[in-house]
Amino acid sequence: MTGRDMGGFKILAGNSNRSLTEAIAAYLKTPMTKCQVRRFADMEIFVEIQENVRGADAFIIQSTSFPANDHMMELLIMSDALRRASARRITAVVPYFGYARQDRKPGPRTPISAKLVANLITRAGVDRVLTVDLHAGQIQGFFDIPVDNLFSAPAMVTDIKQRLDLKNTMVVSPDVGGVVRARALAKRIDAPLAIVDKRRERAGESEVMNIIGDVQGKSCILVDDIVDSGGTLCNAAEALLEKGAKEVFAYITHGVLSGGAVARISASKLKELVLTDTIEPTAAVRVARNIRVISVAPLLGEAINRTFKEESVSSLFD
Numbered sequence: 001m002t003g004r005d006m007g008g009f010k011i012l013a014g015n016s017n018r019s020l021t022e023a024i025a026a027y028l029k030t031p032m033t034k035c036q037v038r039r040f041a042d043m044e045i046f047v048e049i050q051e052n053v054r055g056a057d058a059f060i061i062q063s064t065s066f067p068a069n070d071h072m073m074e075l076l077i078m079s080d081a082l083r084r085a086s087a088r089r090i091t092a093v094v095p096y097f098g099y100a101r102q103d104r105k106p107g108p109r110t111p112i113s114a115k116l117v118a119n120l121i122t123r124a125g126v127d128r129v130l131t132v133d134l135h136a137g138q139i140q141g142f143f144d145i146p147v148d149n150l151f152s153a154p155a156m157v158t159d160i161k162q163r164l165d166l167k168n169t170m171v172v173s174p175d176v177g178g179v180v181r182a183r184a185l186a187k188r189i190d191a192p193l194a195i196v197d198k199r200r201e202r203a204g205e206s207e208v209m210n211i212i213g214d215v216q217g218k219s220c221i222l223v224d225d226i227v228d229s230g231g232t233l234c235n236a237a238e239a240l241l242e243k244g245a246k247e248v249f250a251y252i253t254h255g256v257l258s259g260g261a262v263a264r265i266s267a268s269k270l271k272e273l274v275l276t277d278t279i280e281p282t283a284a285v286r287v288a289r290n291i292r293v294i295s296v297a298p299l300l301g302e303a304i305n306r307t308f309k310e311e312s313v314s315s316l317f318d
C-alpha cells in the first residue's frame, strides 16, 4: 500500500525558507498544510499543526541555515508534533543541511556535530531525510534512516547551457577537496577541468594559489557546494584572472553568505555567482549586481512526488 492509499501527503513549512516551500507546493499543485511555528515571549518555539495529519505522508521543508540553531529546533519540534499527531511517515526535507562541515574531529576534544545533528533528527521521529548536495556524501552514513542526497547539477547544467558558449568553457574546483563535485559537473557539460591548489609553502607565509590546468583565454566556471565568507571563491577568481582566464563565473549550491560576503562578492571580479535557493536569498542577495538565484523547487517537488509514490528518486539523475 503506498502513501497515496493511506492518508495523502502534507507539505509543512518551517520558517527558514517559506518561498521555496511555496514553490514546491505550487509544483505539487497542493496547498501547504496549515501550521503555526511561532515563538513564546522567551523565544521558545511553539508549533501547532492546524489540520488533521493522521496517517499522512508528511514532508517538513526546513533548511538549517542562519539562524542555524533556531531552524534546527523548529525542525525537531515540528517532527515531534507530527509524530504525536499520528502522521504515518515524516520526511525532513533539509535543502541545506547545516553543521555538515563539522563531520570529523579536527582535533582532540572536539565534537562531530554533524553526527549529533543526525541523531537529534532521528530521535525527533523523522523517518527519512531528503537533502541537496550534502557537503560530504558519507554524512548519509551518520543516519540509520534513509537519506536521499539530491544533486543540483542538472539545474545548473540547464542554466549554463542557456548562457555560456561551452566550446570555450573550463570548470574549476576552487580547492582540492571539491574536485569530485567539479569533475561531475565538467563531465555533464563535456568541459575540461582545472583545480585551484592552495598551498602554504612555509608556516607564517601567506597561501600561494597554483592553478592546475591551462585557463588562458577560457571562460571559467567555479563550482562548489557552499559559499560562506566568500573568501575561497573571490581568491580563486582572482587567481584565475591572473593566469589569463577571460572571465570567471561561479555556480554554488548553498549561499550561506555570512557577514560581509555579499559585499565582498559584489566588489570582486566575479562576473556572476549563480546560487540555488536551498537557502532563502536575503534582500542583499536579491539586489546584488552579480548574484543570481536559480530554483531547486522542481527538483525537490519531483523528489517528494516520487517518495510519496514509492518511485525511484535516483532515476531523476539518469
Ligand code: R5P
Binding pocket: 175, 177, 178, 224, 225, 226, 227, 228, 229, 230, 231, 232, 233
Ligand atoms: C569547504 O569545504 C566548502 O566546500 C566551501 O569551499 C567553503 O565552505 C567556502 O567557505 P568560504 O566562502 O568562507 O571561503
